[in-house]
Amino acid sequence: MDSLFFIFSKVLTIFLYPLPVFFLLSFCLLFRIKTGKIKFLFFLLCLFLYLSSSAFVANAMVTGLEKDYPPVPLEKVPKADVAIVLGGMIQTISAVKVRPELTDSADRITDTIRLYRAGKVKKIIFTGGSGLLLSDEYREADLAKSLLIDLGVKEEDIILENNSRNTYENAVETKKIIEEKKLQSYILVTSAFHMKRASGCFHKQNLDVFPFPTDFRALNLESGAFELYLPSAGFLELTTLSIKEWVGYFVYHAKSYL
Template identity: 45%
Template sequence: MSTVLFSISKLATLILFPLPLILLLLLIAGGKLKRWKEKFSIWIPVVILWIFSTSTVSQKLVQSLEIYYPPVTLDRVPKADVILVLGGMVSTLSKHDEPVELYNTAERLTETVRLYRAQKAPKILFSGGSGNLFYQEVPESEPAGRFLRQMGIPDSSLILESKSRNTSENVAYTLELLRERGWKSVILVTSSFHMKRSVEIFQGKGIQLIPYPTDFRAQKAVLTLDNFFPSTFCLENSTISIKEWIGILVYKIRHS
């Protein structure tokens, strides 16, 4: 009986969660329209959104980025002058100062702590201001620095860069700090899906870069409801993957 109830609860999410529910309602509404042109004007965008919200497609997209930088074990990471972690894992909009609110990219910070404790570098450079178009009061480096201190990282080992708003500015501002201090070797910590673009922007800047990807989203190829039905998690993976490929393309065009 418990198996039956479990199955029912899982299937119920297909009609109770907002994303699949709205898409199903739109498909039904489109079917009630009289003209085929009107039907397809509803069905086509709904089907496209449905497809990108399944793991079948979102996994292909995210793996197309993660394949470039597979996981690296700590023992294979050489020592460097500094650990550079790119922002994008800490909320600057949380109503509460404590505890520090981390996104699902939190491994960027937690793996940075592991690298530091393994004595891979004596310094941590966090790069991240505010990527919010309208709210610039709190840079991401502020709560990130607070979190790192709570994890036992001393102030003497922390450098916080608070002006950058995107990946290009991450690189520009951190390069200034690296050159000021004469640091030549950098362990770069960011999400695996973001590593390809980050490395390409850093290339040719006279820095020995040691990529240390985190936050892997590739999943085992097993049968789940997400293979066929839309979920917000899969839609998020598709969205960030498309964003990264657009960013890579734009960078190549601008520097070709």
């Protein structure tokens, strides 16, 4: 009985989600549209949204970004003076102000702390100001300090860079700190989908970083999960994220940031 309830709870709740409801209503509407040209255009729009919210399309796009940066076992990471962790995992517009709230990219900071606690790095540079267009009241690096201390990092081992607004500026501003502190070796920590662009920016600044990718987003399409075959806001978000990253990579390449 419990198994039957579990199955029905999974299947029936699908029809409460915005995207499946949209496609169900759109399918009904297609039969109501009389004009062939309008029906075809409406079908194309629905198809575009369906593919954008498909696990298979989302996975193909993010896999292209992540494939050159597989996970690195901790024991194979060389020791370095500093771990450079890129911002993007702390919500700067959260309604909660009493503590830092982490986003889906929280692995960036937790894996950096793993490197620190394993003795792979002596210090941590957290680089990231505000990437928001009209607001920089809360800068990510400033919010990160208390979190790092609470998670066991010594205050004297934390170096903050809060002026950068994008990945290119992360590299430029971090280089200034590295030269000032006379640091010699560096491990770069960021999301696997972002490492292609990030490592390119740091190498352009003549910083020979060791990439330590984290926050992998690729999906196991062979799992056979029923949810893989349904349009999902999560898959749509992954497609959007991948498009943003691919566009960023090609723009940076065109501007010689890489």
